[in-house]
Amino acid sequence: MVARSLLLGLALVAGTAIAGDLAAGRAKADAVCAVCHGPNGLSMQPNAPHLAGQPEIYLVEQLKNYRSGKRSHDVMSVIAKPLTDAEIQNLAAWYAAMQVSVQLP
Numbered sequence: 001m002v003a004r005s006l007l008l009g010l011a012l013v014a015g016t017a018i019a020g021d022l023a024a025g026r027a028k029a030d031a032v033c034a035v036c037h038g039p040n041g042l043s044m045q046p047n048a049p050h051l052a053g054q055p056e057i058y059l060v061e062q063l064k065n066y067r068s069g070k071r072s073h074d075v076m077s078v079i080a081k082p083l084t085d086a087e088i089q090n091l092a093a094w095y096a097a098m099q100v101s102v103q104l105p
């Protein structure tokens with residue numbers, strides 16, 4: 001019984017960590033990222049990619065790659081440098097939670 005509730009507790013903690021904090025992600029995105037990637041994750045700049053609806057795993061990986069230098073870009077390397085793991089997780093959760101619809105030409 002104790003073991004089971006411990007497992008459940010761990011699962012909940014892990015679940016929270018994976019899901020990220022949407023509100024915190026949004027606050028950071030609005031403050032830092034929206035000027036280029038748009039407040040709705042649709043890019044405002046011709047050379048910046050849309051982030052809305054991108055898979056969370058992909059966003060986390062790319063931000064960590066910019067931060068470590070594995071992926072390099074004049075702007076994004078500087079922006080990713082000070083981000084903590086938690087901030088990256090929250091930002092990724094925020095953009096991944098956006099729903100995008102596509103219309104074929």
Ligand code: HEC
Pocket residue numbers: 028029032033034035036037047048049051059062063072073075076079091
């Ligand atoms: C000054 C403009 C600017 C700001 C501000 C900015 N970005 Fe970017 N971002 C770019 C550009 C330009 C690229 C394309 C870089 C490349 O070619 O690798 C990019 C690429 C990315 C990518 C890779 C997307 C992909 O499809 O591989 C992610 C993820 C990303 N940005 C997240 C963020 C987040 C999160 C923030 C805020 C913390 C942010 N960016 C702030 C301009 C910006």
